[in-house]
Amino acid sequence: MRGIVFLGERELEIQNFPDPTPGAGEAVLELRASGMCGSDLKFYRASKDGGTAALGLGGGGGGPVIAGHEPCGVVVALGPETGEYGVSVGDRVMVHHYHGCGHCEHCDVGWSQLCQHGITVYGVTGHGGHADYIKVPASTLVALPESLSFETGAAIACGTGTAFGALQRINLSGRDTIAIFGQGPVGLSATQLATAMGARVIALDIAPERRALATDFGAEVVIDPGTDDAPAALKELTHGKGVDLALDCSGVAAGRLAAIQGTRVWGTVCFVGEGDDVTIDVSRDMLRKQLTIVASWTFSRSGQAECARFVADRDVAVDDLFTQRYALDQAKEAYTLFDTQTTGKGVFLAH
C-alpha cells in the first residue's frame, strides 16, 4: 500500500509499505478520508532530525511513519480477541488516534493521550491515515453515525473534535459571547459548533480568506487582529466589558495575550492552539479580573462519539470546512498549499 511520509523541512514522499494484517486486538481499516490538521504542519515543517519532538510527543524511533491523524474508513479485517469491542467488518468508523497502556486511570476512561506510560499517536509516532489502509487497536475505533460522511468523520477525528472538546471544557452556553482567535480548521469548527450551541461568536484571523469562511459559518463579527486592536474591539462589541469566553486556536503569543486581555472580569480563556509561549502581567491581566485560564487538548474516545452525535443531530455542516479535496498522489501539492495557512481544511479521499 501507499503512505505519505514527512521527511522534514517541508519535504514529503509517497512510500510503499506492506499491506497491514491485524494481530490480536487489532483492526485494519480501508481509509476513505484522511484529514489535514493544523498540527500536521509542525511535523511537515520540522527539522530533519526528530521532528515529532516539536509537540512534546517523543520521537518516532526508527523507520518512516505514515502521516495523518484524522483517519476515517471501513473495517476490512479484524484480528482475534476483538469481539469485546462490538465492531464488525464493514463498519464505518473513525479512529481515536491515540493508544496508551490500556489499563491506567486515564486509558480506562478513554483519555489514552494522557497515559503516563507512553503513548502512540497515529500519524505522528505510529502509522496514520494518509495511506490506503491503517492498522489500529480495535479499542480506538469510534462508530461513524450513518448520516455523516467519511470526510466529516475525519474532521471529527481531530480538528472538529478538538473544538467540541474545548467548548465543553469551558461550558459554553447560548447566553455567552465567545471570541475565537485563529480560524484555521479548529477555530472554524469552533465557530460552527458554538453557533450551533446558540452562542454569539466573534471570530478573529489575520487571513481575509479565513475571516470570510468564519462569516459563512455563523460568526456575527469578524476582526483582523493584524490591523485592529483586538482587546479594544472585543470590549467595544460587549458594552465595554469584554467577552465572556475566549478560545485561542492560533497558538501564537499575540493571540493568547489578546484573548486574555479581551475577556471580561470573571471570564474564562481556553488555550487550544499549540506552540509558542506567552508572557502576561499576572496582576493586571489575571488576578484583578478573577480570570480563569484553562487548556484543552483534543478529547476522549467517548467525547469523539459525543461530538459525532452532536454534529449529526444538529446537522452541522462540517463537510463545508473542506475547501480542498485530494487523492493521495497529490500530497505535495496539498501540503504546499496548506502550509500557506490561508485555506480551509484539506482531506485525502479514496475513490
Ligand SMILES: [Zn+2]
Ligand atoms: Zn495508560
Ligand SMILES: [Zn+2]
Ligand atoms: Zn490534529
